[in-house]
Amino acid sequence: MRLNFSETGKKLKSSIIRELLKDAMNENVISFGGGVPDPKTFPREKLAEIAKDVVLNEYSQSLQYGPTEGDPQMRKTYLEFLEETEGISGLNEDNILVTVGSQSALSLISTVFLDKQSKYFVSKPVYLGAASAFVMNSEQYEYLVLHEDGIDIDHLSKRLTELEKNGELERVKFIYVVPNFHNPAGVTLSLDKRKALIELAEKYDLPIIEDDPYGELRYEGERIPSLFKLAGKDRVLMLRTFSKILSPGMRLGIVIGNKELIRKMVMAKQAADLCTPSITQRIVARFLQKYDLHELLKPTINLYKEKKNLMLKELEKAFKDMKGVTWTKPEGGLFIWLTLPEDFDTLEMMDIAKEIGVLFIPGSSFSLDGSCSNSMRLSFCLPPEKDIIKGVKRLKEAVVKYGKSKNLL
């Protein structure tokens, strides 16, 4: 059969993360690779009970097609949840769209905003899911390097000034940020930088896409108000998801924003999938009505917090005597970003690491241009504590062995 793929189709390639995770199935390997929550944290009894009720008693909605915008119960309940937990008010059903996880929201954003010549700002390293959705329509990304307190705002300012001078501002479509406990970098955008970012977005009249799957997974420090809360729906499109705080299998994402933009995304969604599964929307709506999600999250937060602190402690022990090795110290989320001296290549190091029995995701997987090759993403949420201890020791061993083989140490 002649498969005459489109230009976009031809560009598609399997993500290295998927390939690497196949190796994670090997039980002798300790994996810091996976970016998924610990299944033990899923409230399965409660969900099972609600699911049964929703299928038996609300079948004419839960088993039926639903509105493209989302189940009315889900939308109403989520708006109440936002108001109660974050004091975000003044929104109505025109400001909310329920998507198949945040990933489909990212894909809809790409559809409604990006042409081949469109520019957009993303961080370096970047969340791979967003990058792959955006690159599908335009490869004209602009990078903002991530520091301990978030993206490089001065560089953003400089680039916007230049683009304006060159008459290219029209081509810039949005600024995409993951403000809390960034995936993969683990860092959080400071309040000062949030304000500066909003100021720039207002000055150049650009939308901010705020992708915030981890905001509720804060283990220490003070919650920083969301960009959405600071700037409102006419500046910020906010993406939330139940994937990291309830269950990724539900595939439920929430988009909050300006009515006109939501409308446009709804039209794109009609063409993409008609509606988000009615059944999981109704289950989660009932779940939020019945239980206090923040209360239920407390044990999860404690579990992840201990694992995170353990990994930081073990990294300190293992790498404190090695010059040029740094790592981020996240206050929440699932990831630590470790950077080796410049000439190390973590993708190349994979073979040695697998032999020794430890997995991570090489940093170059989180850039579109092969940069970040001396960094790696480490996830602490899945391995049991004894494996975190053993795994970090193996990681050190792999770094040393690789470094020596390359005459870098």
Ligand SMILES: *Cc1c(COP(=O)(O)O)cnc(C)c1O
């Ligand atoms: C995990 C994650 C998502 C969530 O994807 P879903 O499609 O909702 O499962 C979105 N953005 C970032 C930055 C993530 O880490």
